[in-house]
Structure formats: C-alpha cells, structure tokens
Amino acid sequence: MAVYTRTISSDNGAEHQRLKRNLIRALQEEVTPLQRKYLLLYYSEGLNMREIADRFGVERSTVSRTIHRGEERLRRCLRYGAAALLARSG
Template identity: 50%
Template sequence: MRSTPFNTRSSEWIGDMTVYLRETGEDNSLQMERLRRNLRRAREQELTPRQRQMLELHYDQRLSVTEIAKELGLHPSTVSRTLGRARERLRRYLRYTL
C-alpha cells in the first residue's frame, strides 16, 4: 500500500490536464461571439421589461434575489420565479438560434 495520499498528485494532474487541453483544444471564440450576440438579441427581443430589469440586477449588478426583492418591493419568491422564467425563455431562444 502507498504511504503517499492520492490527493497530493491530483493538483499536479489537473494542471497537466489543463495545459494539455489548452494546447490541443479547438478555438471556440467564434461560437462564443455568436452566443454573446444572440444572448444580447434575446434579452432585447424575447424578455419582458420586468424580466430584463431583474436579469440586469441579478447578473450585471450581482444583487441577490433578496436584495432585488427589497429594492423592487416584491416577495423573493416572485423575483425567483421571474428570473427562472427569463432564463427559460433565453434557453428556448438560444436553442433554436445556435
């Protein structure tokens, strides 16, 4: 049985794997740019004004659901449901545009 714990090598292995993937992986910058462009379009065209507002507060300004609820005078569950519906609308839109 080995006297060295398995975990001591795992961080080195992860580093080696990261270098390998970086060197052999494909460049996905074109796909990422298309995704960003479609996401901006989806936020403008597919979401309601309230959904856009909550997404901006949550993701762009990094406010929690509780903080958004306090700021807008809503119940946190309302904010959570609205964010969930917005994410689902964005998923559906992006699924068909990619």
C-alpha cells in the same frame, strides 16, 4: 499540437462572440422588460434575489419566479430560435 490548440481556441472565440451577440439580442427581444431588469441585476450587477426584491418592494419568491421564467425564455430562444436570430443578424 500547438497549432491545433490555437485553431480550436480561435474557433471557440468566434463561437463565444456569436453566442454573446445572440444572448444580447434574445435579452432585447424575447424576455419581458421586468424579466430583463431582474436578470441583469442578478447576473450583471451581482445582486441576490432578496436585494432585488427589497429594491422593488416585492417578495423574493416573485423575483425568483420572474428570473426563472426569463431564463426559460432565453433557453428556448437560444435552443430553438437561434437559426432565426442568426438569419436576422446578417
């Protein structure tokens, strides 16, 4: 059982790294620059939507909508475009 658990864990680690590479590539290629900026501030920097809105002088609803659209593009890319991303990543 321990060997099986280690094998599964290592498989998950490789899958996790592949998903991470694909996500980074999708962020670079599939979302707009503004979506990327807001997504990174929200998820990486931990800013809330009000803080992002205040920083850029826009409404919170604009930030929310931009983040939501970026997330949708990433979902579609990772769901339907993953094969193309993998083929290009070599």
